[in-house]
Amino acid sequence: MPAPDHLTGAMKIGYPCINRSIGCSSGRTFRLASYSGERLEETVRENLRCLQEILRFNLRECILFFRITSDLVPFASHPACTAAWEETFAGAFADLGQFIRGHGMRISMHPDQFVIINAKDPGIVERSVAELRYHAAVLDAMHLDGTAKIQVHVGGVYGDREASMQRFCREYSRLDESILRRLVIENDDSRYTVADCLRIHEETGIPVLFDAFHHEVNPSGTGVAEAADLCSATWRGKDGILMTDYSTPFPGGRKGRHAESLDAAHFSGFLAETAPTDMDIMLEIKDKEASARLAVGIACRDGRFRPPAG
DNA sequence: CAGTGTCAAGGTGGA
DNA sequence: TCCACCTTGACACTG
Numbered sequence: 001m002p003a004p005d006h007l008t009g010a011m012k013i014g015y016p017c018i019n020r021s022i023g024c025s026s027g028r029t030f031r032l033a034s035y036s037g038e039r040l041e042e043t044v045r046e047n048l049r050c051l052q053e054i055l056r057f058n059l060r061e062c063i064l065f066f067r068i069t070s071d072l073v074p075f076a077s078h079p080a081c082t083a084a085w086e087e088t089f090a091g092a093f094a095d096l097g098q099f100i101r102g103h104g105m106r107i108s109m110h111p112d113q114f115v116i117i118n119a120k121d122p123g124i125v126e127r128s129v130a131e132l133r134y135h136a137a138v139l140d141a142m143h144l145d146g147t148a149k150i151q152v153h154v155g156g157v158y159g160d161r162e163a164s165m166q167r168f169c170r171e172y173s174r175l176d177e178s179i180l181r182r183l184v185i186e187n188d189d190s191r192y193t194v195a196d197c198l199r200i201h202e203e204t205g206i207p208v209l210f211d212a213f214h215h216e217v218n219p220s221g222t223g224v225a226e227a228a229d230l231c232s233a234t235w236r237g238k239d240g241i242l243m244t245d246y247s248t249p250f251p252g253g254r255k256g257r258h259a260e261s262l263d264a265a266h267f268s269g270f271l272a273e274t275a276p277t278d279m280d281i282m283l284e285i286k287d288k289e290a291s292a293r294l295a296v297g298i299a300c301r302d303g304r305f306r307p308p309a310g
Numbered sequence: 311c312a313g314t315g316t317c318a319a320g321g322t323g324g325a
Numbered sequence: 326t327c328c329a330c331c332t333t334g335a336c337a338c339t340g
Contacts, residue, residue: 031317032317114319127319131319157321
């Protein structure tokens, strides 16, 4: 079922992984030491049920962008996990996917720091690929198209930026198609800038997700508006429009930290500045859905977001 | 039962 | 060469 017309093309706003309002988590996990097939199945069942609740909440609030937690299936890429979770929960995943597509929602995932595609140690690369395969399997199980993305950082520098970027390109070309169609890179706060990511894009074709906050902390010669525009051009039709990570600088300065709540004026200014660029915005703000609700209101008022009819 | 140390996985930079 | 830090929530143990 295609997304309703009134939802396509409009900016979508969202938040990552956790909803603090509804009293359940879709990322419940447990210690590896207490791993068992039963424990896994019980946890995944509960996580999927909660994910459904979060998405229903989001729909009510016109929050149409959401990042699914990497802990949805705990230890999925670990050798300890031999469970056929894709089969066991095929129906639940399919239902979630139908809900997402039917309401014109967009999904991303963001494996954490341990996924290093350009690592020098082949073992790290191998574990990273396994983790990416798991992320792709989750999105595939929901039958989501190529606009549902998996975002990663470029990786380590290892004292030689050029060689490390080349290593990224080399490893990238070896990835499965199921990963390639979803993988995007993101500029980070200390290693690889937007300019670095764009160079990797030129070599590989990989889309560049724009992290506005990281770009402020770790700039590369362009302003926010131009950087957003340049990143936007790396996304093709099948990728959907640009994804942007946005957060307000933490008051009081400690760089890299995320603010407790959205700075409405700053956000409004950001929207105005980047107005020419079509994008979906992920708010990396500690209070999660509260800020997303506020942002939806602001974007609505500023004419960047059209709520669903009815 | 509240408080808190620890958790699969890495890279970086200072000592 | 080693260790704290990055950033984060929550599991699971301790008293």
